[in-house]
Amino acid sequence: VALRHRPGLTSWLALGPGLGAALLPSLVSVLASGEPQPWRRLALGLVALGVVLGGAVRRWQAPVVLGAATLVPLALHELARGWDLLPRWIFLGLGGVLLITLAATYERRRRDLARLRTLVTNLT
Structure with a gap:
């Protein structure tokens, strides 16, 4: 709502802290934990993909960059998990x-x- 009513407000100020707080703890948990956490990995991937797509549709930089910054390490983590298979x-x-x-x-x-x-x- 604030992005629509305040023209000088950027997506980084309006959405960046919330997206960081939503995505970063789960990403750290997935990457650092020794447990498989398949549902958390799936949910994080779907949410990050939705953030990227939503940000691209609305033309907001923060969701696109933060969602992509979540998807890339998650994809590399998944690739590493499947490497031995x-x-x-x-x-x-x-x-x-x-x-x-x-x-x-x-x-x-x-x-x-x-x-x-x-x-x-x-x-x-």
């Missing part, structure tokens, strides 16, 4: 395909990154 050659093959794809579309990716940087800096 798959044969080693699958990761080498996926890495090779990824490198070939990135090399084939390098210039387009550079333009996309420049456009993404502009879009994120233009969010309120």
